[in-house]
Amino acid sequence: MKYPKLRELKEAVISLVTPAYTSKFPKEPHVPFERFRGKPVVDNENCVGCETCANVCPPHAITFSDDKEKGIRIISRDYGKCIFCAMCQDHCITGKGVKLSDKIFEIAVFDRQNNIEYQEKELLICESxxxxxxxxxxxxxxxxxxxxxxxxxxxxxxxxxxxxxxxxxxxxxxxxxxxxxxxxxxxxxxxxxxxxxxxxxxxxxx
Ligand code: SF4
Ligand code: SF4
Structure with a gap:
């Protein structure tokens, strides 16, 4: 039989008397650390559908498509691709269209499609x-x-x-x-x- 080394015994004793590094989530609510960057949350009232955030999003998590027939722009935000870099927040032209939450982190889903959010904006089309x-x-x-x-x-x-x-x-x-x-x-x-x-x-x- 192999006996544990002294170092391992010491670590085991210390761990008995120190608090755990991991939280008991989801049994207990998880409190993110200070300056945590969570899910980008869109404020549709302050988002004008300008496409700027899509142009700066490194993993192309934000995409736009224009439906000229219906006269609408569809903006889709795929949080399965998001890397929480906050480029969209920093470059938003209104400054309030999207902000990374410091609380929302539960975005795991069984179906990836459920991680995509859509917005619609009325288009301005040249009459000529x-x-x-x-x-x-x-x-x-x-x-x-x-x-x-x-x-x-x-x-x-x-x-x-x-x-x-x-x-x-x-x-x-x-x-x-x-x-x-x-x-x-x-x-x-x-x-x-x-x-x-x-x-x-x-x-x-x-
Ligand atoms: S936080 Fe970064 S990766 Fe996520 S949507 Fe915004 S720009 Fe894209
Ligand atoms: S979130 Fe900001 S940058 Fe992105 S489309 Fe809306 S207004 Fe434009």
């Missing part, structure tokens, strides 16, 4: 070429940040009007029929189409 400009909430956010400077561009006059109710919708609505016209700059058009209008009708003085 059909390109996706951004989300409506994103543009409203930029208007709030710009303050009075937002009025210096007529690109989004319709959108601003919806918010400020300066005129009835029909007063400023002009239908885009075929080729872009000068009046179309009052519609919601993407930067490309606006540039075409400006080059064709304003810079050349047509």
């Amino acid at each position: 070429c059909g390109a996706v400009i951004t989300t409506k909430e994103h543009l409203h956010f930029m208007h709030r940040r710009l303050g009075p400077k937002a009025f210096s561009s007529i690109l989004n006059l319709n959108l601003l009007n919806q918010k400020l109710k300066l005129a009835e919708g029909q007063d400023i609505d002009v239908e885009i029929r075929d080729d872009l016209k000068r009046k179309d700059m009052f519609n919601i058009v993407c930067p490309n189409c606006l540039r075409q209008i400006l080059v064709k009708y304003l810079f050349k003085g047509v």
Whole structure:
């Protein structure tokens, strides 16, 4: 029979009188240590669907897809891929769209699909070429940040009007029929189409 070494006996005696390193979770609630970084929690009210967090997420846990037919952007966040780096939190343009929880750590699931969360945001689509400009909430956010400077561009006059109710919708609505016209700059058009209008009708003085 092999006898335990003195060092092992010493460790066994010490462990009898010192508290355990491990917690009895889930029998007892686990209290995360200070500055613990847990699950990223989205605040949908303060998330404008801008895509910035997806662009900085190292494992591509955040993805975006635009459904032009339905006019919605779908944002999916896969916490099975998340490495809790907090890049999304640090780069969020509103500063409040997503924050890593210091309490939520129970994200183990049997089906990985259950670890994916989805959000939907209404898209802003160019009325001329059909390109996706951004989300409506994103543009409203930029208007709030710009303050009075937002009025210096007529690109989004319709959108601003919806918010400020300066005129009835029909007063400023002009239908885009075929080729872009000068009046179309009052519609919601993407930067490309606006540039075409400006080059064709304003810079050349047509
Ligand atoms: S914490 Fe890091 S890995 Fe997780 S969603 Fe945010 S950016 Fe991606
Ligand atoms: S960066 Fe912030 S506002 Fe933009 S999509 Fe991500 S969480 Fe939402």
